[in-house]
Amino acid sequence: MYLIQFIFLLTFIFGGVETAEYSQNEIHIRINQLGYLPSDTKVAVVFSKFPVKENFQLINKATGKVALEIKPERLQTNEWGGFLYWETDFSKVTEPGDYFLQGKKSKSQSSVFPIGEGTYTGQQESLLEFMRQQRCGYNPTLDMVCHAKDGRTFFGPMADSTYVDLSGGWHDAGDQLKYLITSSYATAHMLMAYEMYPDRFEDKVNALGQSGPNGIADVLDEAKWGLDWILKMHPAPDQLFHQVADDRDHRGFKIPNQDNADYGWGANCYRAAYFATGKPQGLMKYQSEATGVANLAGRSAAALALAARIWEKDLKDPEFAGTCRKAAISLYQMGREKEGYQQGNSYGAPYRYNEETWADDMEWAAAELYKTTKDKNYLEEAKKYAVLSNTADSWTVKDSASHYQLYPFINMGHFALHGVVDADFQKTLEGYYLDGIKYTLKRAQQNPFHVGVPFIWCSNNLLTSLATQVILYEKMSGDKQFEPFLKAQRDWLFGRNPWGTSMFTRMPEGGEYPVEVHTAPYVLLDMQVPGGLVDGPVYTSIYNNLLGLRLLKPDVFAQFQNEHVVYHDDVGDYSTNEPTMDGTAGSILMMTYFSR
Known part of the structure; x- marks a missing residue:
């Protein structure tokens, strides 16, 4: 995701960015448009x-x-x-x-x-609409089938280029790669949101995402799209794939079923599928760093353990529940045997997902498995992983981090574990969340919008995760003192920011929101799909040092750009205006909380 679309961007002939004229005496008012x-x-x-x-x-x-x-x-x-x-x-x-x-x-x-009381009711459903746009395989938004030949394996126990069926899943962002790194979190997040608020989700589409109810909440239909892909990525108890496709994908904007990327078998054909070995990988000079597979195995196990409970109790489907339970157990065991992290792979560019944490994922998996199986060994292991993770795995107590270094951007394991431990350990878990909230609150007091995140790449993902952390802390502790801080983070996302824009596509309707987004459906088909969370503002220093950025139209927000942060509603700015699958999914719990 976010890798530079060199060929496409350089075809534009626009020159420098024009600065908008405005009155020095003009007064600007920023509110939450939603x-x-x-x-x-x-x-x-x-x-x-x-x-x-x-x-x-x-x-x-x-x-x-x-x-x-x-x-x-x-x-x-x-x-x-x-x-x-x-x-x-x-x-x-x-x-x-x-x-x-x-x-x-x-x-x-x-x-x-x-x-009004109904201001946020049902708003989370718009986020699910964007998730359906990201589907690979059958895409209901575009009504087409793409990448049915994913993929041919590398680094696996089988010979390189062996065919494996890894079709399905979600495209990661404006590109068409598929990562277990992000898909496992997106799936587990949606399932936790449903388990917390089962009565707040609607049923308007079927399992394929087509119009018409099927008796299952749409958030579960979407989560199952992720679960089915995770199960494919884990074809045997000791096997796990972690990525399909790489930066050879970046050949300009393209409709998914007309993919011009060539991985050695011709355009729009098989794509590389990377096996999780727990060791550095890369087909060319840019090698990933890796020490194990526990981050991916743990997050995937957490998602599947959640699913096992939901499909057993709520959907009365013991067969699928049993499949999920069995896979969760074997994935967790893989994580135990190969503690450490597996990163994303690149091919010809230096950018990749740099995740370096894993204890948080294993805590989450062990906590969910304990609640699913009642095996006390999982409970004791979850507590050990919680202490190992502590706050060290969190960006909330740091001033900066590299791209996806401390991922996921919230440790959901602390909340999952909180309800099944004694009062003393509950206080410990609450303290981990509280440390991060207090640190970000200090940062928030230094800017006029009271925003607590560092403006590194994907700052909006951090922001929705921080909002979620405050929500979960409040539920764990009963402490409501951070409500104003929570609302300030939410309000930034919907217009209380320098640019006066929402950070979600087509939310609210009739408002100021991202239009010129870095996605093929917009560029090639002029489609504006609601609910996609864009990357968000970045430090001006980061923006000025990224390769290949070039605004394609005059900057409508020129007068509001500043020495601290910039944001552009422009197709050419892949750093701030590209909607992401995991960022959108990671906002669903927050949006559902406010939909009461």
């Missing part, structure tokens, strides 16, 4: 190049009446982009309706946003 629950902390950010000397009015759109007049509070934080910043707090307004904020003198206005 809206607020009545009980939410509701705080807008106001900024300008010059001091703001007026009150702001919250106006009910339907009646035209002023619901509240607010004196803005000056923020003493970093002045990103040379702007001065204020906050306007309208949390006391709980009456349902559509509202907008307006400067009393300047008449500067925010976009219209709702307040």
Whole structure:
């Protein structure tokens, strides 16, 4: 994912980026476009190049009446982009309706946003719509079958180029690679979200993703698409594949069933399938680092153990439940025998998934297996892995990390384990989450939007994971003191940010959201599929050092770019505007939490 689409990008003839003209006295108001629950902390950010000397009015759109007049509070934080910043707090307004904020003198206005109990109801279903766009094999969004010949194996116990059936799964992002690294997490995350909130998901499509209910929640239909692929990737108790295709994929944008990539058997034919050996791999000069397979085996085992419970109890399908249970046990054993991590492979480029953690995944697997089997050995092993993982595997207590180095971006094992251990160990697990929340809260206090993540590549993935961590910590401990912090992270994603844009495609409808996304369906078919979480802003220093980036149109957000972070709604910016499968799936629990 994210590897440079050299040929495509260099065909464009656009020159330098034009800077938009704007008034130095212009006042900008940033709110959550998707809206607020009545009980939410509701705080807008106001900024300008010059001091703001007026009150702001919250106006009910339907009646035209002023619901509240607010004196803005000056923020003493970093002045990103040379702007001065204020906050306007309208949390006391709980009456349902559509509202907008307006400067009393300047008449500067925010976009219209709702307040109401149903504001987030069903919004997680849009994220599932994007997941269906990413399906490999049969793709219901495009109504086509692609990559049916995946794949031919390398590094496995069988001879190189032996055919194995690894069709299915999800394309990773704007490219068409498939990784167990990300797919295992996406699958397990969706299953945990369902297990926590089984009554909040809808049934509008069948197992193939086609319109029409099938008696199964759509989130489970989507998770099963991942489960079926994980089972293919684990064809025998001692065998595991970890990746299909590599950066030979990056030959410009293409419709999946017309893939022009050639892995040695001709274009649109077989693709390389990499066997997990726990050792460094690579067909060319760029070798991965690897010390084991426990990260992949553990996450996959967690997903399958969750599935075994859900399909047994909720879907009354003991046969599939038994298959998942058996595979979870053998995968966990693989992780025990080969502790360590397997990274992604590249072919001709230096970029890959750099995951270096694994104890968190084994904790999650052992906790889910204990809940599924009641075997106390899993419980004791889960506790040991929890201590081994601690907070050391988390980006939340660090100022930076390399690409996917500390993945997944939240240790779901702590929450999975919390409900089955004694009170003292529960406090230990709560403390691991709390350490990360407090560290990110300190970072958040240094910027005007109160965002707690470092702006490394895929900052939005970090942000939704941080929001999820606060939610899970609250459920574990009952401690609600971080609710305002949680809402600030959520609100950033839907427009309370320098650019005033949502970070999810077509959310909300009629709002400001990513359009010129780095995906083939948009570039070639002009399709705008809702629910895709884009990578998000990156440090300006990172953006300036990435190869092959070139904006293809004038930057509509030019006046809001700053010395700290940049974001572009532009096909040419693969670093900030490419929607990702795992980032989207990793947002589902957060969105479902707010859908109450």
